[in-house]
Amino acid sequence: MAYQPSVVIVDDHDLVRAGVKAQLGDAVRVIGEAADVHEAVDAIADRTPDVVLLDVHLPSGTGADVINAITARGIETKFLALSVSDAPDDVISVIRAGARGYVTKAIKDTELIEAVIRIAEGDAVFSPRLAGFVIDAFSATIPEPTDPELDRLSPREQEVMRLLARGYAYKEIARRLNISIKTVETHASKVLRKLQLSSRHELSSWAARRRIV
Amino acid sequence: MAYQPSVVIVDDHDLVRAGVKAQLGDAVRVIGEAADVHEAVDAIADRTPDVVLLDVHLPSGTGADVINAITARGIETKFLALSVSDAPDDVISVIRAGARGYVTKAIKDTELIEAVIRIAEGDAVFSPRLAGFVIDAFSATIPEPTDPELDRLSPREQEVMRLLARGYAYKEIARRLNISIKTVETHASKVLRKLQLSSRHELSSWAARRRIV
DNA sequence: GGCGCACTCAGGGTTCACCCTGATTTCGAG
């Protein structure tokens, strides 16, 4: 046994913590345990383990909360999320917070040990099915569920709205659509009223938030 | 052998293609090969394999080029990047283009077969060391290298610039900074000139691109 | 002490953004 990474286990079920500890055997040093967010932050800050085995759902918050609290304190450690959940949202949120791996509790003991070692060495580890979620989120092709706000705009109004959001002047929009400036004004006015916005700046950020531009 | 995914192999070296084919054995059906970007696009479009084994560096372009061309045509297939390179940039760019996995050519034959099967089933597969790059890029904490353009603005001008970029009216900015509207105008004018922009809309997108706001 | 720079402000001007009222045409639903 060349290297024995130190580990803190965070899970709200005593039984799970005991099980994980048993599975890990003496391949790692378990130097702390915690059952909720507060305990976890204290334990990690106190003992700075190489790796934190982190349940995603805790009674007082989420695994992401723990990660955020620790990174906010400038403490350097590595997180491996360990959860029964294989929901994309759970995976993404905890990875976005800074976890470097995510495995489900269905993992076999030898694989868990290997996963912890790899994380300790700086690699990332995923249950195969879960890596896909991260990739999907990464090359985010979020197919917007057709915003109902948008349906309230007539086709022409939507065209004008897009150009407005990009910062084109009325004159430019008129030229591009081959209509008069006055018509553009009319459309612009209706767009703003229908979307309950008061200027093209608000429209710009509105459109940016919904990835329309 | 329950399921035999169809595969197209893209690599500019005959030897490598032969080697890959040998390693895959009869676990998959190799239904096409290609040695450059153009050949690859034709072969994939023609035969629509379940999985494309894709070298990252090709004589006439990159693996990402192939992926972009195929997705542009609306063809659905899955890409597994297979490269000698383990450079983060190579990994990121090909994943960003849409590959669902990346393994190095050091992979063992049984692992390669398993990787192809997993990709065919919709999972993502990575050599462990490479997954880390994707995670790093994903939770991208790009520390901006202090834009030299920004240094050309005086402190006060930078303040005004930020507020302008957020869409505040001169009146608002004047109120917040406790100065007159005329002074805000002066600063705004200088900011636009120094940054060679012509309107606050350009300033907004300029600032958004550099993550200043 | 003079020189440059950042910061402050004013006057005066043009263009643009946005609003309101009102009008015409086309087109499809009832």
Add this chain to the structure above:
DNA sequence: CTCGAAATCAGGGTGAACCCTGAGTGCGCC
């Protein structure tokens, strides 16, 4: 056929955005 929604445009108005010239104050630097 009638009615309404969509699209087109005009006139006329207010305020915001942006420009130029000019000018006063404080501050550090040679």
